[in-house]
Amino acid sequence: MDVSDLLTETYDRLPDLVRAAVDGLSPEQLRHEPATGHNSIGWLVWHLTRVQDHHVAEVLDAEQIWVSGDWAGRFGLTADPDDTGYGHSPAQVAAVWPESAQALIDYYGAVASRTRKFLAGLRPADLDRVVDEAWDPPVTLGVRLVSVAEDDLQHVGQAAYLRGLLETD
Secondary structure, three states, X not given: OOHHHHHHXXXXXXXXXXXXXXXXXXXXXXXXXXXXXXXXXXXXHXXXXXXXXXXXXXXXXXXXXXXXXXXXXXXXXXXXXXXXXXXXXXXXXXXXXXXXXXXXXXXXXXXXXXXXXXXXXOOHHHHHOEEEOOOOOOEEHHHHHHHHHHHHHHHHHHHHHHHHHHHHX
């Protein structure tokens, strides 16, 4: 298996996990906080999608999908390309209001499609390209892609867990 196939296999697992975490939930269920000030299912899936959108756009030197359409409006937010959810206060978490589960599925699908196209063209040497010199050591493309996948998998697992809690209430 080459590097492109390996990364594609990893990222291709996420759309089904996202759909399973949110499909059929009402807007109220998506915004439900398990405890005051804690992340909701909608916020978790929005955040994991924003991180992937932000980071992949950055390595492509392209505009984020978030700012290229009415995605932000479907979440009750502005199209701020720097807002990925990192460092959100409880009030900012609560302000993420996806209009529906479909909004989350559609936004993730658009981001995943672009990521898949990007991954299809990767060669092993591409992974050594430095994409962020703000860290010590500088971050390579390979490290960035693994980091995004890890973050996305962690958050979609959290969303699935919260869905399970909703279903037992």
